[in-house]
Amino acid sequence: MSRDGRLAVGLVQMDPALGDRARNLERHRQWVQQAAEAGVELLVFPELSLTGYFLKDLVAESAIPLEGAVMDELRSLSSGLDVVLGAVIEEPDHRYFNASLYFSQGELVHLHRKVYLPTYGMFDEKRYFAAGDRFRSFKTGFGRAGILVCEDIWHLSSAYILSLEGVDMIICPSSSPGRGVTTDERLGTAESYGILCRTYAQFLTSFFLYCNRVGYEDGANFWGGSMVIGPNGDIIAQQEDADEALVLANLDLGDVRRERLANPLLRDERLELTINELRRVWHERTRKPY
Amino acid sequence: MSAPASLTEPVFPPLRINPELVRGILVGFIRNEVRKVGFERVVLGLSGGVDSSLVATLATEALGPKNVVAFIMPYTTSDPKSKSDALQVVQQLGIHQLEIDISPQVDAYFQHFPDADQKQRGNKMARERMSILYDQSWAWRALVIGTSNKTELLLGYGTIYGDMASAINPIGDLYKTQVWQLADALGVPTSIVQKAPSADLWAGQSDETELGFQYRMIDQLLYYLVERRYTVEELKRVGFDEAFIEEIVRRVRDNQYKRRLPVIAKLSSRTIDRDFRYPRDWGH
Numbered sequence: 001m002s003r004d005g006r007l008a009v010g011l012v013q014m015d016p017a018l019g020d021r022a023r024n025l026e027r028h029r030q031w032v033q034q035a036a037e038a039g040v041e042l043l044v045f046p047e048l049s050l051t052g053y054f055l056k057d058l059v060a061e062s063a064i065p066l067e068g069a070v071m072d073e074l075r076s077l078s079s080g081l082d083v084v085l086g087a088v089i090e091e092p093d094h095r096y097f098n099a100s101l102y103f104s105q106g107e108l109v110h111l112h113r114k115v116y117l118p119t120y121g122m123f124d125e126k127r128y129f130a131a132g133d134r135f136r137s138f139k140t141g142f143g144r145a146g147i148l149v150c151e152d153i154w155h156l157s158s159a160y161i162l163s164l165e166g167v168d169m170i171i172c173p174s175s176s177p178g179r180g181v182t183t184d185e186r187l188g189t190a191e192s193y194g195i196l197c198r199t200y201a202q203f204l205t206s207f208f209l210y211c212n213r214v215g216y217e218d219g220a221n222f223w224g225g226s227m228v229i230g231p232n233g234d235i236i237a238q239q240e241d242a243d244e245a246l247v248l249a250n251l252d253l254g255d256v257r258r259e260r261l262a263n264p265l266l267r268d269e270r271l272e273l274t275i276n277e278l279r280r281v282w283h284e285r286t287r288k289p290y
Numbered sequence: 291m292s293a294p295a296s297l298t299e300p301v302f303p304p305l306r307i308n309p310e311l312v313r314g315i316l317v318g319f320i321r322n323e324v325r326k327v328g329f330e331r332v333v334l335g336l337s338g339g340v341d342s343s344l345v346a347t348l349a350t351e352a353l354g355p356k357n358v359v360a361f362i363m364p365y366t367t368s369d370p371k372s373k374s375d376a377l378q379v380v381q382q383l384g385i386h387q388l389e390i391d392i393s394p395q396v397d398a399y400f401q402h403f404p405d406a407d408q409k410q411r412g413n414k415m416a417r418e419r420m421s422i423l424y425d426q427s428w429a430w431r432a433l434v435i436g437t438s439n440k441t442e443l444l445l446g447y448g449t450i451y452g453d454m455a456s457a458i459n460p461i462g463d464l465y466k467t468q469v470w471q472l473a474d475a476l477g478v479p480t481s482i483v484q485k486a487p488s489a490d491l492w493a494g495q496s497d498e499t500e501l502g503f504q505y506r507m508i509d510q511l512l513y514y515l516v517e518r519r520y521t522v523e524e525l526k527r528v529g530f531d532e533a534f535i536e537e538i539v540r541r542v543r544d545n546q547y548k549r550r551l552p553v554i555a556k557l558s559s560r561t562i563d564r565d566f567r568y569p570r571d572w573g574h
Contacts (some may be wrong), residue, residue: 018571056567178315183306216322218570221315221456244320 015215018052046213053175063090078103095130108143110138112147128147143168163204178223202233231259309475320352331432334358338375412491416452446545
C-alpha cells in the first residue's frame with residue numbers, strides 16, 4: 001500500500017510508430033519523464049506500445065527476448081515509478097507473444113501473455129502470435145493487480161478469475177481500432193468498451209485502468225478514449241478524444257474497501273458452485289457422441 | 291429529370307452518419323497517412339462531382355489549402371457545368387488549380403482506333419487522368435488522393451488503374467448516400483450534392499441510368515449484403531426484387547479482381563501479399 005493510501009496513475013494515450021522499436025522506446029522514456037515530473041506512481045502504456053499493432057510479418061523482427069540489453073533498458077524505465085508497457089516477447093522456444101509487462105523499481109514484476117487473440121474481421125493475431133494460457137494477479141506497492149490485454153476483456157471469465165484472486169485493480173492496455181459509424185457521437189467500439197470497462201469495475205468492485213492508443217495504421221484509426229474507473233463504476237478520468245495525451249487520475253485506494261462493504265458482491269460470490277456448474281457443462285459438452 | 295435523392299429523400303436509417311465524427315476521423319487519416327510517409331501535399335482530380343469535391347474539402351481541412359492541388363481535366367464531350375462546379379469548389383476552398391484538357395492526347399490515341407466504343411474511350415480518359423495525376427504527384431512532391439466511394443468500389447463502377455488508382459483514399463468506406471450526407475454537412479455546394487451523379491465520360495451520362503438502379507436502393511441492398519451479411523433468401527424476405535439482388539451480387543463478385551493486386555503465380559515459400567505480409571505503414 002502506498003504511504004498515504006492514494007495512488008497517482010497515468011495512462012499514456014500514445015501513437016506508436018509501426019515496427020520502429022528504437023523510436024518507440026525513446027518516446028517511452030520521454031513519457032516516463034513527463035509522468036515522473038507530474039508525480040505519477042503507476043504509468044500504463046497501451047498494448048504493443050513498443051512496436052505498434054498491425055505488425056503482420058514484422059512480429060518476429062519486432063520481438064525481444066526476456067533476457068538481454070533491450071529488457072535491461074525497459075527495466076530501467078521503472079527506477080522512479082511503476083511502468084506497464086506492451087511488447088512482443090520471444091520465448092527461448094521461438095514462440096512470439098503479445099505481452100504486457102509490469103516493471104517496478106528496475107525489476108520485471110509480472111508478464112501477461114495475451115490469452116484471447118482476435119482472429120476475425122480485421123484481426124489476424126493468431127496467425128502471428130502464440131496465445132497465453134493463464135490469468136494471474138500479482139502484488140504491487142498499491143495492492144493486488146491483474147493485467148488483461150484488449151480482447152481478453154471481451155471474455156467475461158478473464159476478469160472474473162482475476163477478481164476471485166482478489167485484485168484491487170485491473171489494468172487493460174489496448175490497441176482498439178475504431179469502427180461502427182452511426183448517428184451517435186461516438187464510435188460503436190468506444191461505446192462498447194465504455195460499457196465493458198464500467199461493468200467490470202462496478203460488478204467486480206475494483207479499479208479499472210483502460211489505456212487505449214491513438215493514431216492510424218494502414219487506414220485503421222485507434223480511438224483513444226482511455227479511462228480510469230472507480231470500484232463503483234464511476235469514471236474518474238477520461239480522455240474523450242483521439243489525441244495523444246497523458247491521462248492523470250488520483251485514486252483513493254480505500255475506495256475498494258468502502259465499495260465492498262457497501263456492495264459485498266465478491267464476498268457473496270459462490271466460487272465452488274461456479275466451478276461445479278462449469279465442470280458439469282464441460283462434461284456434458286465432451287460426452288456428446290459426435 | 292426527377293430530382294436526385296441525395297438530399298431530398300430520407301436516408302435509410304442504418305446508413306445515417308454523424309458527420310462530425312466521420313469528419314474528424316477522415317481529416318486525421320489524411321493528415322496522418324500523408325505526413326508520416328514524408329509528404330505535405332496531395333493532388334487530386336476534381337471533376338465537379340460530389341466525391342472529389344468532398345475529398346478536396348477534407349484534404350484542405352487536413353493539410354491546408356496550399357497543400358491541395360486540384361486538376362480539372364475535361365474532355366471535349368465533358369459537360370461545361372462540371373468545370374464550373376469544380377471551379378466553384380476551388381474558389382470556396384482556396385486551393386491550387388490547374389486545368390489540363392485531355393482531348394488532344396485522347397484523340398491522338400484513338401486516331402489509331404476510330405471504331406472504339408464509348409466505354410473504351412471512357413476508360414482511356416480515366417487512365418489519361420490517372421497518368422497526369424501520378425506525373426504531377428512527382429512534380430508537386432505530393433500523394434495522389436483517391437475519390438472512389440464504397441458503392442462504386444463494390445460494384446466495380448470505375449476504371450481499374452484509372453480513377454480507382456490512388457495512394458490513399460479517405461472515402462472508400464463510405465457509401466454514396468453517406469458521401470452525400472458528409473458533403474452536405476461540410477459545406478460542399480448544394481448544387482453539387484444534388485446533381486445527378488455522372489462519370490461525365492460522355493454527354494448525358496448518368497450513373498444511375500447506367501447501373502440501372504438508384505444509389506439509394508443499391509446502398510440499402512449493399513448494407514444488408516455486405517455489412518450485415520444477409521443471404522440472398524434473407525434479402526428477398528426484406529423485400530428486395532430478385533433480379534435486383536442477383537445483379538448487384540453478380541457485380542460485387544465479378545469485380546472483385548479490380549479491388550486486388552494482380553494475381554501472382556506462386557512459386558516460392560514467401561510470395562508477395564500471400565505469405566510475405568507487411569503492413570503498408572511499415573516503419574511509420
